Amino acid sequence: MESFVRRNSYGDICERKDPLNALQVKNGGSKRNALLKWCQQKTMGYNNIDITNFSSSWNDGLALCALLHSYVGSGRVPYADLTPHDKRTNFALAFAAAEAAGIPTTLNIQDMIQQERPDWQQVMAYVTSIYKHFET
Numbered sequence: 001m002e003s004f005v006r007r008n009s010y011g012d013i014c015e016r017k018d019p020l021n022a023l024q025v026k027n028g029g030s031k032r033n034a035l036l037k038w039c040q041q042k043t044m045g046y047n048n049i050d051i052t053n054f055s056s057s058w059n060d061g062l063a064l065c066a067l068l069h070s071y072v073g074s075g076r077v078p079y080a081d082l083t084p085h086d087k088r089t090n091f092a093l094a095f096a097a098a099e100a101a102g103i104p105t106t107l108n109i110q111d112m113i114q115q116e117r118p119d120w121q122q123v124m125a126y127v128t129s130i131y132k133h134f135e136t
Helices: 010-017 020-027 031-042 062-072 087-101 109-114 120-135
Strands: none
Touching (some): 020 031, 020 120, 031 062, 031 120, 062 087, 062 120
């Protein structure tokens, strides 16, 4: 009987190299869609959040704030006080909360507030780093 879990198997190694592998298995579809579904689940119930992509859904900073609030709470991200109209504050709070948790900021506030449709690959990479930090 082999009821033990093998360590360092191919699946373990792949998961360490790419943290989205397990999420993809769990949620199905592409890694991008699996991560998007995870974001939707983590931010369910938050006001002013409708995550449908990794571009325009993130352009006011609220999605990042909600995602981080779900882990760090109101002490770091006072989500109830935020509005979609104060993008700069939203991004500053999100980036500060992420950095305090040990997640380096790879996005630029100025770029994010000026673009209606931020670069989806950059946003996805940053969200992946949040997922990796808190979920793996």
